[in-house]
Amino acid sequence: MATELISETKARSTLLVTLRDKLRLKSAWEKLTWTWRPETKREAGDAIVRNFVLHWFPAKVSLESLSWGYSFWLGTISAVLFLILTITGGVLMFLYVPSVERAYLSVKDLEFSTSYGWFLRGLHRIGAHLMVAVVFLHMVRVFLTGAFKNGRKAVGQNRPLNWIIGVALLLITLLLSFTGYLLPWDQLAYWAITVGTNIASSAPVFGEPTRFILLGGTTIEQATLIRFYVLHCFILPLATLWLVSYHMWRVRKDGGLACVEKRYEEAKKEERPAIASKTYSLLGITGGTAVDVRNVMVDDEKDKVPSSPYLTVRLAVVTLATLVASIVLTLIVKAPLEEAANPAVTPNPAKAPWYFLWLQELVTITTFTIGGFTINGALIGGIILPGVLVLAAVLWPYFDKSPVSSIGRWFPKERKWQNRIFLLIIVAILILTFIGTFMRGPFWEIYMPWQEWEQTPRKF
Amino acid sequence: MLSKDAIKLYVLGLSLLGLTAWVFFRENRMDxxxxxxxxxxxxxxxxxxxxxxxxxxxxxxxxxxxxxxxxxxxxxxxxxxxxxxxxxxxxxxxxxxxxxxxxxxxxxxxxxxxxxxxxxxxxxxxxxxxxxxxxPVLGAEVSEAYLIKNSKALMEMNCNSCHRYDRETKGMDYINTAKKLVEEKNCRACHTINGRGGIIGPDLTFEGEKPTEQFDYGRLTGRHSVFAWQVAHFQNPKMVSPDSVMPNFGFSSQDAQALALLVMSWRKEPIPANYISGVQLRDVPTQEEIEKEKRMLEGEGAFFVQNKCFICHSVTSLGVDSAAKIGPDLSDAVTDVQSRFGRTLDDFLMEPTGTMSVVLATQIPLTVEQRQQAIALLKVAYQRKLEQQIKNASPSPMPTGK
Incomplete structure (x- = not known):
């Protein structure tokens, strides 16, 4: 199939070349736009390896890895979102003032008077929300396809480690979003961080000190704002950049996406048994056969296409699609900016950022009253349960004993029960998030979507 | 596969171009x-x-x-x-x-x-x-919602941020009425306002700071707003808060609106002192200092006080006492000038040198007549000094004792 595809490219390019030659546009246009194009497969490979940006891709890539339906390109989308966030964030840093006196006003200025300020802020905000969602979905995909498992015994393969880095990246993504949440310094920001950090403080022994260090005191004030700002703009993006690079490098070290493993499985089946032969080595004295070479050879020509242009074009499609989707959402969804932060007025209801609302729901559910005693759910729901989930996620690859044949496929029979349990947890998190986001009204009461909330009081 | 991807690429590229145009259009076509x-x-x-x-x-x-x-x-x-x-x-x-x-x-x-x-x-x-x-803008829209006849009346709430301590302010009829009502009905009998008053009711000094969420709108019909609550409360306190002991004063709706605006104007806004009407930004002299100056103005040395000479110089013999005493006592200026400058007093004051030349050229521009008056008075001062010295030199009674 790959050979057909290559000849397709050749045919296309030949047609174009003839057309250009006939129109005598070739030399001028090409000199302006396309200084060099690979003529052979070797040159196509070189195009990838020689390029600074593209060199972390292999020169050749398997067709399965490129398919839309296997990975949904969620990791790439996350990386593109991170790029969008870095660029918009970089510009926003010139416009935002991280002080309690000016922060809110500088965001108001962005909304109303800075050129394209509303767009920058909107795109940064939507990008951040999307990144949380897409990184989460990426994790779900990797779990469901068992892509954290090692397949053939290749040198240096360590997919479980890359999975753990992925879990760390998810946590950092959440932290990035959480620290950014405070920066507008409005009521939404202030109280979301209050709820979030209060949940964190219920951890035994470390809870209070952690909150104190994070806030730079006991209340959310200037010290908190500057800490969150530095974490948000410097430390966490740097950590993300570093870990993403390692994550990507590991994908190469692990032999590409997990979906390629089945090729080796198939090749193994075709493998002929080693020929028993005479040996003249010392080992031969003990009897037996020759040294058994069981190296699996996969026919590269058959399975792979050059990364340029197959991968690069698809990468451009994904990048553009992510950018277009983010911009469309930015234009549709209005970025909220509430009243300036006011520690004296608690909004009713006070909610954590949406991706922590399942935790806030868990805290509510695990808070109950027996007789005169009230058990506070912050410890169970806010610390222990999510802690157990993260720990389980980290350790899972080491307890997953399903066969190698289940790797890199959607819903393999061999991993039926694992996937069911995992999906149950995911669905539970999604339901709790939905309840917390759309159904919790004043005094944390349940409101059906068609029920109206109490009138919000106004000054006039 | 490649041509399909290429089509996607073109479609997306065109969409991005369209979106960019749309964002540009939106940015440049604001209200x-x-x-x-x-x-x-x-x-x-x-x-x-x-x-x-x-x-x-x-x-x-x-x-x-x-x-x-x-x-x-x-x-x-x-x-x-x-x-x-x-x-x-x-x-x-x-x-x-x-x-x-x-x-x-x-x-x-x-x-x-x-x-x-x-x-x-x-x-x-x-x-x-x-x-x-x-x-919100306190104009026609909000006024209509509350059936307020004068659409500018609501704005008086904001004016009173600076005019808070005025008894009456021109053009602020609603607030003026309300301030009068506060005195007439003696609200301070129960409430503290600006640090003065009773403790039966809540302190109202910063009533305007109370957040919207802290009012109970349970018994309020219509719009849930602080203004509506305040008006209803002034008209019938027990209706909105049944436990209230505040008497029903039978305020008309206009009076209740005026009072609501007044209490809502009592905010804790950071306003620089020079914006606040009636606030004096000066060092006010003490009563003692005022009286001393008054006394000196009535005495023989009044000239030196009027013309501010006393800021630096005392003229002790004429009862003029300088607080600073930067310059020498002028009681013996007649001899002192002679010894300091080698010139007569008359000559020196008409054409002074050194500090005095600067002072008389800039801060105390005396006319020729005034200078002559000063010379004459300083001569009197010297006379008085001599008289006082003679008086003090007369023998005192012998001390008694062991």
């Missing part, structure tokens, strides 16, 4: 661009193209650093300080002149009196009747 264009046309019609060319374009703002306000209202309300558009339709009308003379735009901005969201350049947000903005 205010339309208003500015319309104003230009309006001015062209009325005053000709030359005046219209002077109309500024782009976002306009007044930054009042002292009040920490940025008001972009003049982006659309461009005629605020123009002459001759007094009857034009809004937003192109001239602001009433008299009030601006005392409250210049550069020192007060717009929102400190009118309310509204000064940052905003979008109409509904700027007028502030939107979610998450508590200070």
């Amino acid at each position: 205010w661009t339309d208003y500015q264009a319309e104003f230009k046309e309006f001015v062209t019609e009325k005053f000709g193209a030359e005046r219209a060319a002077q109309v500024p374009t782009g976002i306009q703002q007044i930054w009042v650093k002292d009040l920490d306000r940025v008001d972009r209202c003049i982006t659309c309300h461009q005629a605020v300080e123009w002459k001759g558009l007094e009857t034009a339709p809004e937003p192109y009308r001239t602001h009433p002149k008299e009030i601006l003379e005392k409250h210049p735009l550069t020192a007060y901005g717009c929102t400190s009196c009118h309310g509204g969201q000064g940052f905003s350049t979008i109409l509904p947000d700027a007028h502030g009747n939107v979610e998450h903005w508590e200070e």
Whole structure:
């Protein structure tokens, strides 16, 4: 199939070349736009390896890895979102003032008077929300396809480690979003961080000190704002950049996406048994056969296409699609900016950022009253349960004993029960998030979507 | 596969181009661009193209650093300080002149009196009747909602931020009525206001700071707002809070509205002292100092007090006492000048040298007649000094004792 595809490219390019030659546009246009194009497969490979940006891709890539339906390109989308966030964030840093006196006003200025300020802020905000969602979905995909498992015994393969880095990246993504949440310094920001950090403080022994260090005191004030700002703009993006690079490098070290493993499985089946032969080595004295070479050879020509242009074009499609989707959402969804932060007025209801609302729901559910005693759910729901989930996620690859044949496929029979349990947890998190986001009204009461909330009081 | 991807790439590329155009269009076609264009046309019609060319374009703002306000209202309300558009339709009308003379735009901005969201350049947000903005423009729209006859009355709440300590302020009829009612009904019998009053009711000094969420709107029909609550409470306290012991004063609805505006104006806003009406920003001399100066003005040395010589010099023999005593006592100026400068007093005062030349040239410009008067008085002072010395030198009674 790959050979057909290559000849397709050749045919296309030949047609174009003839057309250009006939129109005598070739030399001028090409000199302006396309200084060099690979003529052979070797040159196509070189195009990838020689390029600074593209060199972390292999020169050749398997067709399965490129398919839309296997990975949904969620990791790439996350990386593109991170790029969008870095660029918009970089510009926003010139416009935002991280002080309690000016922060809110500088965001108001962005909304109303800075050129394209509303767009920058909107795109940064939507990008951040999307990144949380897409990184989460990426994790779900990797779990469901068992892509954290090692397949053939290749040198240096360590997919479980890359999975753990992925879990760390998810946590950092959440932290990035959480620290950014405070920066507008409005009521939404202030109280979301209050709820979030209060949940964190219920951890035994470390809870209070952690909150104190994070806030730079006991209340959310200037010290908190500057800490969150530095974490948000410097430390966490740097950590993300570093870990993403390692994550990507590991994908190469692990032999590409997990979906390629089945090729080796198939090749193994075709493998002929080693020929028993005479040996003249010392080992031969003990009897037996020759040294058994069981190296699996996969026919590269058959399975792979050059990364340029197959991968690069698809990468451009994904990048553009992510950018277009983010911009469309930015234009549709209005970025909220509430009243300036006011520690004296608690909004009713006070909610954590949406991706922590399942935790806030868990805290509510695990808070109950027996007789005169009230058990506070912050410890169970806010610390222990999510802690157990993260720990389980980290350790899972080491307890997953399903066969190698289940790797890199959607819903393999061999991993039926694992996937069911995992999906149950995911669905539970999604339901709790939905309840917390759309159904919790004043005094944390349940409101059906068609029920109206109490009138919000106004000054006039 | 490649050609399919290429089609996707083209479609997405075109979408991105379209979106970029849309974002560009949206950025450059805000509410205010339309208003500015319309104003230009309006001015062209009325005053000709030359005046219209002077109309500024782009976002306009007044930054009042002292009040920490940025008001972009003049982006659309461009005629605020123009002459001759007094009857034009809004937003192109001239602001009433008299009030601006005392409250210049550069020192007060717009929102400190009118309310509204000064940052905003979008109409509904700027007028502030939107979610998450508590200070709407206090004009016709809100007045109509509360059936207030005078559409400017609500604004008095904001005026009273600075005029809080006035007994009466010109043009603030509602607040003036309310302030009178506070005295007549003696609200201080139960409530503390500005540090004075009883403790039966809550302290009302910062009643206007109480957040909207802290009122119980359970028994309120209609709009849930602080203003509605306050009006209803003044008209019948027990209706909105049954446990209240506040008597029903039978206020008319207009009086209740006035009182509501007054209590809501009692906020804790950071206003620089020089904005607050009636606040004196001077070192006030003590009663003792005032009396001393008065005494000195009545004595023989009054000239030296009137002409501020006493700021540096005492003239002890004439009862003039300088607080600073920077210069020498002038009681013996007749001899002292001679010994210091080698010139007679008359000569020196007519053409002084050193410090005195600077002082008399700048701060105390005495006429020739005044200088002669000073010389004559200083001679009297010397005479008095000598007399006092003789008097003091007369023998005192012998001390008694062991």
